[in-house]
Every structure is written in C-alpha cells, then in structure tokens.
Amino acid sequence: MTDGSQDGNALGPAVGTLLTKVSKVEVIKREGNQLRGQIAAELASDATHFTEDSVQLLKFHGMYQQDDRDERAVRKQAGLERAYSMMIRARIPGGILSADQYLAFDRLADDYGNGTMRITTRQTFQLHGILKGDIQQTLRTLNHVLVTTLGGCGDQVRNILMCPAPRADGLHDQLRPYLMALVDALSAKSRAYHEIWLDGERAPSPDEQEEPFYGATYLPRKFKLALAIEGDNCVDVYANDLGMVAHHQNGQLTGFTLMVGGGMGRTAGKEDTYPRLATPIARIEPAELVEVALAIVGIQRDYGNRSERRYSRFKYLLDERGIDWFCKELYGRLGRVLAPAGPLSWAETSDHLGWHRVGGGQDYLGIHVQNGRVQDTAGTRLKSVLRELVSTWRPTVRMTCDQNILLSGLSETAYDQISRALAQSGIRRAEEISTTVRHAMACVALPTCGLALAESERALPAVLAEVEQIVDRLGLSQEVFSIRMTGCANGCARPYIGDVGFVGRSPGLYDIFLGGDFTGSRLNARYEELVPIGKLATRLYGLLSVFKREREAGEGFGDFCRRVGFEYLRQVTGERM
Secondary structure, rough: OOOOOOOOOOOOOOOOOOOOOOHHHHHHHHHOOOOOOOHHHHHOOOOOOOOOOHHHHHHHOEEOOOOOOOOOOHHHOOOOOEEEEOOOOOOHHHHEHHHHHHHHHHHHHHHOOOOOOEEOOOOOOEEEEEOHHHHHHHHHHHHOOOOEEEOOOOOOOOOEEEEOOOOOOHHHHHHHHHHHHHHHHHHHOOHHHHHHHHHHOOOOOOOOOOOOOOOOOOOOOOOOOEEOOOOEEOOOOOHHEEEEEEEEEOOOOEEEOOOOOOOOOOOOOOOOOEOOOOOOEEEEHHHHHHHHHHHHHHHHHHOOOOOOOHHHHHHHHHHHOOOOOOOEEEEEEHOOOOOOOOOOOOOOOOOOOOEEEOOOOOOOOEEEEEHHEEEEEEOOEHHHHHHHHHHHOEEEEEEOOOOOOEEEEOOOHHHHHHHHHHHOOOOOOOHHHOOHHEEEEEEOOOOOOOOOOOOOOOHHHHHHHHHHHHHHHHOOOOOEEEEEEEEEOOOOOOOHOOOEEEEEEEOOOOEEEEEOOOOOOOOOOOOOOEHHHHHHHHHHHHHHHHHHOOOOOOOOOHHHHHHHHHHHHHHHHHOOO
C-alpha cells in the first residue's frame, strides 16, 4: 500500500493515491521537507534531547536517540530527566575502512562517546554516548575522512554488505565496483545532511526534487542488501531483503543469483510476524545488477505497507501478493523476463579469523572481537592495541558480519610483530578461542536499546562460559555450531538462522530456538519458551548429550535437532513446553 505521495520514476509508473490511513511515521516523513523537519532548530536549542518527530527523521541521518536505562528509575526518583545521548551509526559499504578512517572512529569514541566502538552485524561502527551538543563535530570529523552516517538507519536502503576478505583470485576486487555502484544508486540524495551537519547551506526551493528515486516519503521500512560469494555465506545473505550471490569461474565473475524477501524481525506474541529466508528468483548478468536492484527496491517503495509498520517489511509484501505477482511486476518494470535461478552451493562458512596468506599484498589477520565491542577491559587492551597497530602498520581495516576485524595488506614481518603485540595486550589467537565463543553473536540490548526486553551483550559471555565447560565435559570442543542472543524478538543478531538462538522475552527470560544450520541457509524454530537465563546452558547440556550419543556421522547440531524433531528431544531430555 502507499500514501500516494511518491513521485514515480523511470522504472515504473507512480502509484495512484489510495484512501488508506498511513502511520504517524509516514506523516512525519511526508511533512519533513526531505529529512529536515525541525532538526536544525532543535539542535540549536538548549534542550538535552530532540522531540519525537525529529527523532524519526534523525534515523535517516544515521542516529538513534537513547538513554541509559540502568539510570532511569534513580533519575526519575530524583526528579531528573533521562540520561539522553545519541547512538551514531556510520555507513561503511562492505565494512572496509582506511587506516585514517579507523583512527577517526577511535578518537571520536574517546572524545565524545563512551570510549568504545561497536561493530554491528552489518559491517559498520556504532558510537554510543554522543551528547546532543557533540553530534555536529562528530559528523564533521567523519566527513573529513570521507565517512558518512547518512543511510545508517531509517526507512531507506541500509549499509550494503559484502564478504570483506581479500581473495587470491582477485574476485573481491572485481565485486567492489558493483557494490559501490549499488551504494551510489540507492543512497538518499537529500542535501539535508550536509545542510544541517556540515556546511550550513540553505535548503533548495520547495519545487526542486531532491529525491528522484525515494520521493517524499522514502521506503515503508528499512531495506537490507547483501552481496555474497557462492560457497561462503559469511554475510548471511538469506537474511536480507535483497540478496545477491556472485558466481565465479576461474576467478572471474560470471553473474549473480538474486534472492528476495529475507528478514529477521518479528514481534513476540504476534504469530503473523515472523522471520523469513530470502527466496531465489533469478540469475542475471553482472551488467544488469544495478538496474534490477533499483526495480526491486522500487516495488517495495510503491507497494509496501505504509499503514502498519509492523507489517511494512518487504517480506510481508511478497507473502501477501505472492512471488508470481512480484516477478510479473518486476519483469514489467524491466521490460524483459529474467533467467530462472539455479541451485546454490555453500561450503562451511568461514569467520576469516587467524592469519591468511593471500598473496599480492593482500595477506590479512582476522582478530576476534567478542560481541563486536572494541574496548579496553581489565583483562584485555583491544582498543589500545588496535590503535597502535593501525597507526604503525597502516593496514586496511575490514569488518565482518559476525562482528570481527580483519587487518589486511600485511607482510609476514608485520604479522610476527602484530601477533606479539596482541598477545601482550591479552588478545587470544584465533586457534586459542573455543568454537563456542568464535561463532557466537549478541545484539547490544540493555542499557541503551529502547526495544530491549532482556539482556544480551552483557549477558552472553557468562552463558558462553558455562556452555564452554559443558562442551569440554562432553568431548565436543571441536564441534562447530553458532549461538546467537538478542534482547528482543527483532533479531538484530540474526538468532533465527543460527544453530541455537536465545531470544529475550522479558527480564531474565528467553525463548530457545533450535535447528538452523551453520551456513545460515535454514530457519530454526522455537523449542522452548521463557527459560530463565541461569538455565540456558543447562538446557543445552541435555540437548548436546543426546546429540553426542545419537548423531549420525558428520551431522551438525542444528541438522540433528531438525532430523530427530523437537518432540523427541523434549521426551529424552525431560523438558516440556
């Protein structure tokens, strides 16, 4: 559905006005003068925070207004307002930063943030704790090193993913221009960002069209793209609204398989909301990629639900109208039929940790970052040592979708010295990290995320420590399986495609999801509800015990759970829903 405010584009006719009530956010966007609203006026005021209308528009600029939820009750009792701050999220296509760009984030985290940088599951950095008065200088500093936050959040195409690891066959270098062409075509064109945060130039006249593709109200909800390389699904391509799988032969790009309708978000207790895997629909030539991507995003722009945001993601449009309808609409906009999609092949997905000798000046070292939080703690000096290493060796810094960092373009001499520096800073080598920890992820959740119902980032390390002991006791320490925890059902850490998902329902209580696969190409399902956090590891002990005893040769944990079925697992472990 549409509110009729779109301007149309070369890929399809404008949608006629429908007498449909739109959500409040749609009204804010429509009346926001291409993302300006009252942001500039409120920025200049003495208030410590922005109004709700501006908060909605600020998302497009790459930031969320948050407060410290740990302090809410105390501050309220003391008659104080909430401890407001901003989370600022950059747009870093494919997760690649120069040394100078990385160091700018490092300085900003100390100068204006909470002293940490958070690698997201979409290959970018978040800075937390930025006060309202420091936003402008933060964005100007990033702009100086050619980094933007426009497109980090909001109802638009978000940061586009691509496997970050260099390859000996040069395929990564071939794909990078396609990634950047997608970024250029699908990024917002509004000058509000530069006007408000950077150069202060005046707004254009009201009749000047700033957004020829997005129109006045942008997309109904966020839209996620990922570019994977067949054989390595390290970007979790099935979890994206539009997935593009690159095919190659002898190191040469030969085409893409397109997949549509993936998404993790759901609402607890609302059975008509659900995670969904992307559906393969077509095989295209490399030269067709940008044109077809624009057409696909345009269909969601013109037909996506703008009345009820809970159902506004692309997956609901596809399931409501059907894939046949979508393909007919797509082919009509393109003026041709696309070749059908063929089967895809996935090897065991790599986390790209450890030392990789690629050759051609592309050797890299993958460093594990627990839950993506780059910080110094009592036991480790990760943030400090990375600053020293990047300053000294000037590597290209690459972020992975499982929240780790690759330092690339290193010589063997650099590797030896870097390895010593990391060890002296308490950073373990990849082979010293258990498979339980290596393949685990958590969302931020409390205390800053306003949607969190339970802990995640702060809670998962303790849960993993218990699971590590269980896995060692059972003799399964070499077993590879993924554990993903989120503080609510929205699924930011993609818990619904992991071998094990812990999804927060309320303080201290989690649903357990089982039966995904390690390559991220199958959804799991809810096994048990409302399990206390102190019993999550215990539940896994029972399940892993059965797995060890009854697995078939070469069978993974998620595959085993799927094969034997949940009723059997409940029966033999003595657990009941």
